[in-house]
Amino acid sequence: MISMACNIAGVPFKNPIIMASGTFGFGREYAEFYSPELLGGIVGKGLTLHPKAGNTGSRIHETASGMLNSVGLENPGVAAFLKDELDDMTRWNTAVIANVGGSNLEEYVQAVAMITENAQKRRTMNRRGVDMLELNISCPNVKQGGMQFGIQTEVARDVVRQVRNVTALPLVVKLSPNAENITQMAVMCEEEGADGVSLINTFSAMKIDIRRRRSVFTNTYAGLSGPAIKPIALRMVHQVAQAVSIPVIGMGGISSVEDIIEFTMAGAAAIQVGTYNFVHLHAGAELVYGLEQWMQREKVQTLDEIRGIL
Amino acid sequence: MISMACNIAGVPFKNPIIMASGTFGFGREYAEFYSPELLGGIVGKGLTLHPKAGNTGSRIHETASGMLNSVGLENPGVAAFLKDELDDMTRWNTAVIANVGGSNLEEYVQAVAMITENAQKRRTMNRRGVDMLELNISCPNVKQGGMQFGIQTEVARDVVRQVRNVTALPLVVKLSPNAENITQMAVMCEEEGADGVSLINTFSAMKIDIRRRRSVFTNTYAGLSGPAIKPIALRMVHQVAQAVSIPVIGMGGISSVEDIIEFTMAGAAAIQVGTYNFVHLHAGAELVYGLEQWMQREKVQTLDEIRGIL
């Protein structure tokens, strides 16, 4: 009777609960604790064309109801991902989303092209490949002094347009809360043919070690996530959902069924869970069960009944 | 030996700890619990030219390590402030800062002109008046569909320029974290002759009452403050302090001596304490004593030794 299922850009999700990039590895570690098949989907850790060692020094610092991370996109690179991780991921009956970053335009385009080509090849062999792409535009743009691609709409437009050109895979663009105008950014994505947007990535933030008189992080700033940012994330999702007609995937501090309902009421087609995975090892399973129970209790048959109602 | 004193735009502060607008009334209520003379200064609640009743419905909601408020600038208006509050405030030996908002350009200009005139008149009578103005540009611009003045630099430039034209009082502009580009905004303030900037005001944020299926707040969005936003506030203060040479007053979630030191190391000339006043009634006194003790322990004679060291 009750159905949590949803469909985003043609990709079916058995429920709207997706694990956020960088917080769930490629699923393997959590799979030791509960079945990833419970989940609507998994976004793998952020990939770049070439392998990246990530940042040196401290990478994690806890803040009031939040955390800062400066992992610096440590990842094995697209080729190793396709070779070593994808088979395992696609064996689970859950949507597989590849999150892609880059330090310049060409890297984005090549990484996306490689993943797309791989998906096509696998399809011809009747094997599952990546179901969806999530484009992470919160990467430092090395050619432009390190400012993130995702700050200014016109800079980001270039990335979205070029990537759209080389892929027929469902394409979701992940927006940064550091954007000058996140609504405008979302509208741009819709204009450039993205199939959806997801938001929010982490806030640029800072922690100073007053004893050592320096930033805790080698890169000075780091990304803030967790319950602390939820009220801002919810506002942004609400604004963006009003401005575009493509699906919006909401995230930022989600840690309870109540949070999921709030994002859904604000217009989210699905949601992602990041930091909360660290708080409770079984976060994903807990939220899936909890959401189902809530729908039963509240007599809500499908989330469409409450989606975007304000 | 140790001195906490600082000077901002010619106004002497006995210490850098200032109570933030809207969180300390006009000082009277807290004065029942500790002497406001301990403090570096007090920013009165946000004033508008005409009295305002503020928002209806819920005004306060607690979030993870933060709070949302939607007071809606309830205040007695500039005239009543000058008549009923200023005498009491100026009797204390602490800096008095008037925070001024408006719903259109003319309101800002008139309100500031009135306060300035009053200060001049009082000076000729050898009485203390308002020591400094803090311009709150995070007010909804009624003529432009309710978007805050403080979002776009060129919209805010108008306000700062016109206000600067009518006042010789030390003028600090209070920046919004919702600004498209907060560094550019600060640079604009410097260009337009502001004597300093203060940041950050609250983040636009949201809370949905899932039972009633509506926003908790009549105005849909509300302002997020408290420890949750501190890491973002600190980053913004650091960025702005690097970009301008006028003094920067830092705030956003400050709740401990460590926080004060962090903001100072990030470049703040002074700091403001808002939400923490609600957490501990004696917050101001506690932080002043605590800062002095810290300086003694760390053998820091003046905060200049650590200001802006990273």
Next chain:
Amino acid sequence: MANVISNVALVPGIYVMKIEGTFKGEMGQFYMLRSGTGYPLLPRPISIYDIGDEDISFLYRVVGEGTHLFSQLQSGQEIQLEGPFGNGFPQVEGSLALVGGGMGTAPLLLAAKHYPHAHVYLGFAQQAFGVDAFEAVAASVQVRVGGSIVEKVDPHLYANMFSCGPTPMLQALAMKTAGSSSRLYISTERHMACGIGACLGCTMHTRGGNKRVCKEGPVFPVEEVDFDDLHGV
């Protein structure tokens, strides 16, 4: 900071916490209580339930995180509290009824002690609690579990009435009182941040303009109350 002497459940989810120290406070006033060092951030307003020479007590219901933390406190542990705040119930002459619903019975105990001749009406949705404390001090105590306690109250019998409880109950009592000469004072609730009148977070619209529930309230003569505003939050 003060030490918890005891913290016991009267019925599931409803606790009385006794705290050590010499505290001030009048009937209808409240304290701002806070447990723990992190979250929740804001203290919670809780009415004074009882005051002794060397202790103060609070009757509270666990509804969310803040009150849950209170319920976890064990004797000897510390709690942050500041007060007394608010105006409290007025000094009145003549016959008096105290009408409480659920947790709204909490601020009435001190009033019952202050006015031993008062008639006490206590209504509960599911399960009565704390009735014996009233029976120990009051001339008459009537209790109703389920249904409306207001039905038992005849405003014409009383020169004054003090009431606290859910808004629908208060409004029912207000309507019933409207025809009579009884003066009704009700204790209101608003989410609070500062508790002392500085933040304007608890502002309530009344017929006399904006009032701060924490400072000019929480007790208001019923004529001042705008029930639309009370329902709205």
Next chain:
Amino acid sequence: MANVISNVALVPGIYVMKIEGTFKGEMGQFYMLRSGTGYPLLPRPISIYDIGDEDISFLYRVVGEGTHLFSQLQSGQEIQLEGPFGNGFPQVEGSLALVGGGMGTAPLLLAAKHYPHAHVYLGFAQQAFGVDAFEAVAASVQVRVGGSIVEKVDPHLYANMFSCGPTPMLQALAMKTAGSSSRLYISTERHMACGIGACLGCTMHTRGGNKRVCKEGPVFPVEEVDFDDLHGV
């Protein structure tokens, strides 16, 4: 969630908490512990100190908010814990020294139980604690308070050494061991979020490339360790 059996201070600020249940775990592995429902958010990595048939114990120092909350727990209250995580100390043959400094003595107790012939060296900056637990199981226990425990250790005497403690101590031991044929394994620390290898928050640069302290560690052969990286955080 599991129940606390006891939680007592050995010396001021250093506690042993015993938790009820059937738990797995080997020497040098750790659990992620979390107390309370709100702040702190992230669980804290704490080494297994001891394991019984129906309980598990942790030895911890109160350094910040998370460990402070642990210290507030009273018997019968609940704590969240997940584990065991990490690789733990290896199975080795031959003579063995266990060299611990301060809190770094915690993960060595299980090793001492596993290798009763091992020689135990315990160093403390100010005040010794937990020494008797080692004396009850180990052939030889040497203790030093103030100064460096490393001075007492002669690596040439041991085929293997396990060590845990402050980085300068580990590095001193590494330098002293460099000339010998002794194989030294050290237990490292990094701030952690997930504890299971998914977040890459605990990555350490080693001579064998990036390693996750929570997964490939926390125990590494000293040859792999890049002390510059250890000092850096």
